Amino acid sequence: MIGPMRDGADDEPLEGDIGPAAPPAGEAGAARAADAGAGTGSAERGAAEELRRYEREREERRRRTNALAGRVAAVLAALLLAFLAYDSARTAVEARSRGDEWIYPPLVIALICTIALATLIARAVRRVK
Template sequence: MKRAPAGDDEPLEGDIGPAAGAVSPAAPGPAPAPPVSEAAEAAQALRRFDAEREERRRATNAAAGRIAVALAALFLAFLTYDSGATAVRAHSRGDAWIYPPAIVGGACAAGLVALLTWGWRRRRLAM
């Protein structure tokens, strides 16, 4: 194998490209951007995929949360209505109407108001 003298930028025998320190005289101006390796492209694709997956997960969780709040509100509204109707029937028959049915209805109504207020404030903050 032939050795190049020190300071000579000529490629050695069997080399494919220019020497490591060689500067191309035909390329004035800013140096071109280094090529992006396959590993860097794969890493960038994985980061993009993870970001898209996280966005889909957040959207799915938000939709599931809205459905859960709506179902809980419907359930509390039904319990409030049913407890109120039971309290009215118990009062008309002369039975105890305040403690079991009216208290349960009041607790369900308070829970419904709290749930709707929380949902409304959370929706306003998200906008």
């Protein structure tokens, strides 16, 4: 059972703790203020500049990752559209040879997929330039 708190008992380290107890909140703030007043302005500016540099590097990595993901998605979409256009055109040819309807379902789908593929390729070429 935990007994009543003694004055200053919170300064004692707990069992298994390593190192000194943390100073009370008022003392920690005073110690930081003393450190800041002791000519660490350039150190703070250096730390702030380092944080800005890390942020710029992180933003650049994010942009590169997003660009790569966009290229992969565009290639996969192009492959899918090419397959759909090929499959629909082949179906249209087979349907025509059998005398079935070949213009509306298969040929129209093939044309739509071909137009979408051409648009995707045109956008990709325009972005590269």
